[in-house]
Amino acid sequence: MRIISKIGLSLEFMMAVRALRLFSVSWAVTCRCNLSCAYCSFANFEESELGFDQIASLLEQLRGAGMRILRITGGEPLLREDLPDLIRFARGMGVFTTIATNGILLPDKIEKYIGVEGIFVSIDGMERMNDMIRGKGSSSLAWKAIEAAKRNKIPACIAATMTSESIDNITSLVKSAFCQNVPIFFQPATAQRPFSSNKNIHFADEDTIRQACQLLCSLKSRYKNIVNSYSGLKYFSSGYRARTFRCFASTLFLRISPSGNVTSCSRSLPTQDIPNLVRDGVVSCLRRLRVPACNACTCASLLEANLLASGDLFALVNMVTQFFQRKA
C-alpha cells in the first residue's frame, strides 16, 4: 500500500513539473532548539512563531495551490506542543508529511507521531565525532529515536551532515545504518551558518566533499541504504560545477520560516522585502517568488528533487529503487 501511494505521489510530482505548480513545502515551524550544534546558528536566532490556527489556514491555502508534500523542520520542531495536531491536520488534507528532528524528544512522544510519513533524524558520524559537533549524548538519543520510530512502523531516515570532521566517519556510519536497516541521506555542511553570513568553520572544502562523495558512490553499490543518487553525489563531487538540471525552487518548492516568511529555498538569505504569508497572502507570495540566481545547488534534498524534475535517469532509477527497498 505504501509503495502504491508513493507511486501515486511520483505521478503527481511529474504532473506538477509539467504544470510548474507548487508541490513541496519545507516549513521551519520554530527556531527554538534543545541542542546547540557547532555548525548551526538557529539556537541564537529569534523569530516569532505562527499559531496553530494561522498555520492550519495557510496549509489549506497551500494545499489549494498544489502542495502535496510538507516537510516540517526547525530548529527542533518537536518543541512545539501542537506539532502532532499540525501533522494530523496536514495529513487530513492528503498531504504527505515528514519531520526533521534531532530525535531527543521523540522516544517519549512517539505515539503522537504514529502515521507520519517519515522522520529524518540527524546523526553526523559515529558517537565520539557526532557528540563533539552536536553535543554529548546526542548520538545515543538519536539512535533511540530511530529505534522508537521503527518499533512503531514509522519510516525513519538518518540525515547526515558532512562536515570537515565527519568525513572519516562516513564508511562506519553507512555500515551502522545498514546493519539497522535504516536509510541514510548525506548533506554537505553549508559554507555559511543558516540565516547568517557568518562563516561555518565546520564547512568541508571542495576537495574533502569530492573525496567523500566519491567514497559514497563506491559504497552505494554495496550499501543500498544510501539515499543520495549517483547523479547527486557526482554533482557534489564536481565542486557543484557539473550542472545538468534546472532549479525548480520557487515554482515546485518553497520554504517558510516560523513567522511565515517565504523564500524559494533554504539557501536564500533573508532580504528586506521578503514576502510573508500572513501579511501578503499565499497567492501574492507565490506570484512574487522568482527562481533564485544560484550557481551551486548545495541542498541535497532539493538537488535530488531538481534532478528528478529535470528528468535525470539516475535520479529516477534511484527513487524507484528506494521505494522498493523501504520495508517500514
Ligand code: SF4
Ligand atoms: S542543527 Fe538542528 S539540532 Fe542542531 S542546533 Fe541546529 S536546529 Fe538544533
Ligand code: SF4
Ligand atoms: S540551492 Fe540553489 S539551485 Fe538548489 S534549489 Fe536552492 S536555489 Fe535552486
